[in-house]
Amino acid sequence: MIQGTGKVISNRKIKPGYCLMAVKCQPIAKKAKPGQFLTIRCGDTDTPLLRRPFGFHRINASGFEILYEIKGKGTRFLSGLKPGGMIDLLGPLGNGFTVPKGRKNFIILAGGIGVAPLASLADALAKIKSGKTYAILGARSRKNLLCVEHFGNIGIETIVATDDGSCGEKCFATDILNSFLSVKKDFRPVIFACGPRGMLKAAGRIAEKRGLECYVSLEENIACGVGACLGCAIKTGSGYKLVCKDGPVFNAKEVIW
Numbered sequence: 001m002i003q004g005t006g007k008v009i010s011n012r013k014i015k016p017g018y019c020l021m022a023v024k025c026q027p028i029a030k031k032a033k034p035g036q037f038l039t040i041r042c043g044d045t046d047t048p049l050l051r052r053p054f055g056f057h058r059i060n061a062s063g064f065e066i067l068y069e070i071k072g073k074g075t076r077f078l079s080g081l082k083p084g085g086m087i088d089l090l091g092p093l094g095n096g097f098t099v100p101k102g103r104k105n106f107i108i109l110a111g112g113i114g115v116a117p118l119a120s121l122a123d124a125l126a127k128i129k130s131g132k133t134y135a136i137l138g139a140r141s142r143k144n145l146l147c148v149e150h151f152g153n154i155g156i157e158t159i160v161a162t163d164d165g166s167c168g169e170k171c172f173a174t175d176i177l178n179s180f181l182s183v184k185k186d187f188r189p190v191i192f193a194c195g196p197r198g199m200l201k202a203a204g205r206i207a208e209k210r211g212l213e214c215y216v217s218l219e220e221n222i223a224c225g226v227g228a229c230l231g232c233a234i235k236t237g238s239g240y241k242l243v244c245k246d247g248p249v250f251n252a253k254e255v256i257w
């Protein structure tokens, strides 16, 4: 884990309420893995006091991108940063996605802004040429749908679902997952998911029913980010675990929802 300074390379609104920020910080980029996260000091003063956690959207040799939804004080501050600005970073933190050895078929399941950390995973999975990766991207509406183009550009077949039917099928992403697995019985993918807790719980159930592995990236309020304050504990089959240190990625069957 490194505490360092990053330089904002670009920071632009990609849709109302959503921004994409490219940051140069080679020491953190060199160590970062898909599914890990970093925390950012989101202010020039002591407020907000707590750093805010973000996944690595895409990772390259000299830096990374953060895809974020503007929610409150911290993310509003981030959205105002200009190219050339410097930010205080801590990362990489936690344990990211591990691709089980020998597996080559995958499904990426994302709900809303949950797609943010899955793009770097998709970049890695797209390089495994012997199998196939599908992405199922869900959102409330077309306005909240992100990254469809990115997944297409790296050759990942993508299925879209929206709650209001404004893009793709009018259903939940987990409905698509269920029907997809019913049709493609021999596909037997590993599922990687990030999104609202209800979606992750449903994905875990679907996977368990079918005897598939499913890894979920969980969100909890993060304070210290390094396992010291115990503020991000969740219940698992083997006792309490910390989202910031033991996660944020967990095997879905371990989590007590």
Ligand SMILES: Cc1cc2nc3c(=O)[nH]c(=O)nc-3n(C[C@H](O)[C@H](O)[C@H](O)COP(=O)(O)OP(=O)(O)OC[C@H]3O[C@@H](n4cnc5c(N)ncnc54)[C@H](O)[C@@H]3O)c2cc1C
Binding pocket: 037, 048, 050, 051, 052, 053, 054, 055, 056, 066, 067, 068, 069, 070, 071, 072, 073, 074, 075, 076, 113, 116, 117, 218, 219, 220, 221, 222, 223, 248
């Ligand atoms: C491991 C992890 C990775 C994340 N990755 C991303 C990402 O890639 N892109 C993205 O847009 N968002 C991500 N988030 C959520 C993001 O951290 C929150 O949206 C952000 O902290 C909100 O800060 P704020 O000051 O703008 O909003 P606030 O005004 O503080 O709060 C608005 C909402 O954000 C939640 N929130 C506030 N502080 C935290 C915190 N420290 N940790 C978690 N949730 C918080 C609150 O419960 C509330 O619902 C991630 C969260 C975690 C735990």
Ligand code: FES
Binding pocket: 221, 222, 223, 224, 225, 226, 227, 228, 229, 230, 231, 232, 233, 242, 243, 244, 245
């Ligand atoms: S945020 Fe402090 S232990 Fe996880």
